[in-house]
Amino acid sequence: MDHDFVLQQTLPWSLQRNRLAELLTADFTVAAGSAALVTPAVMILDRLVVEKSSHNQPLLPAFRRHLWLSITQPATFLTSRPSLLVWSLYTATFAAANATETVLSEVYPHIDHALATTSTFLTTFVVNSSVGIWKDVKFAQLFGHNHNTSTAGTTTPPPPAAALTPAATGATKPAAAAAAAASQSKILRSVTRSIPFATYSAFLIRDALTIFGSFSLPAMVSTSIPDSVASSEYAKILLAQLAIPASIQLISTPIHLLGLDLYNRPMTIPAADRMARVSRDWIGASLTRMCRIIPAFGIGGFANTEGRAYLHEQLRLSGEE
Template sequence: MQHQAHREPPSFIFTRSTKIYELLAGDIAAAAVSATLVAPTVTIIDRAIVEKASSNQPLLRSLRHQAWSLLKSPRQFMLSLPFGIVWSLYAGTYGVANVAETISERLTPEHVGTIVGASAFLVNVPLGVWKDVRFAQMFARIPSRVANTAAASATATVPMPKLRPSRSATTVWLVRDALTLFGSFTLAPRLATAIPDNLALHPQTISQLSVPALTQIIATPLHLLGLDLTTRQHHIPWMQRIADTTRSGLLSTTIVRCFRILPAFGFGCIGNTEMRKALHKQHEQYD
């Protein structure tokens, strides 16, 4: 067996005493915990936005109702389908980004940012569209005239029928998600390196919290337009759709989505990164 000493060097997986599967396990654990922390807030806000956009239900009332449901029955809330959908979205996004970073750091360290951003985009976009469609199916309401009553002019709401997103809605949401992910995974880290240390104690934290939130100024009208295209699939002129979305609480929805993005791509990304580093540090032992 002396010829074994002349074999080629081992692959990158075994160049460290730490096996790659230990690092990947830390990646997945960090993603799961981070998703669990951010999913309640995102679930509450996304449901309220759908109800506001489709039936003009007051945004704050819906937020209060869902928050109370979480506080009253946290176990039931976290076992619900909406929570599971949102959790899957962010666990998948964080998890794939973590795994891509771990592997690319060892294979092509000069392209880590590009690989991580592209991987997160390819996972987040389809899961994000799936989440938006399912929320529209579960929570959107369409107006229905109440007939044969004293209040004949009043309106009620009925559940949205099961439907598929149109190509236009999918395209609009694709642009929305591309903008959000670019701000979160690419622009925020680049701006953090450009901030002088004497101007901020924690430039990475400041950049990661502010940049994704500011992207919602542009992303929110796109989100509402995509939701309108999903819930009203009959022919409506584009200018009328745009006018309708801007009238239906655009300012309040933008503010709420700015706060929504903080846990998802602000605190969530920071927490995921720090947990990943801590878990990796437990195993990172160089020979």
């Protein structure tokens, strides 16, 4: 009898723990899927911003080149280091937001709504900022000035054409291609220039604005959208989730460009010169980052929210059977 009583006492906590594990598994699954959905577009657009700031490359030709690579070599594109960096960032961000909301709703169901919102924002901000800054540093190292310098400095001139016979030329082509690929891989791994503290600070402020505008502000603004603009609650949420994160980029993009400029030109430069560089790229980079943020936190955020709600509902229905 005592044994049965102990079993009855421990069973609810065991069921609750299993239920929480199932919900968290669903959260991570949806986060990974939503991140995979937005990775190609975000990777291309992030790279364009870095290359524009570092080398003043025209956006459209570079965009066409990267898009063509993603279409003609999808496996190489999706498994490349930049794509995996972007996927890791958004998987971690969506998973942090999902897991925080799940733990608060399941373990602390009576928590104050404002406190729950603040907790979700802080958790998501910490995860997104830490992983996001790491990703941006890697992008600056891969596609910024230092990458070109390293590449130029490690390029070996070809041997004289007269010294190569036709047979030798045919035999050395595969070896030369393999050596070039190995050299390029070594270059990418060897880029380790330190990042100025000011760059980290700029990226941190940018991320705070982005996370607030993507996770907290849309829910606040959606209730204020008039019915003449969007009649249903669903349409208001979707409109806010797409418009607010994009609008925030007008404020956060100059901060992002300043951080990139501090990395690319770490020497002492007059503030007016830095502001001129930021102003030069502000509009184009803002539009690019708007196009980036719509799939990242607009479409990606919407897919994550709806996918999470669907899986949680399915788990609840299966638990009631």
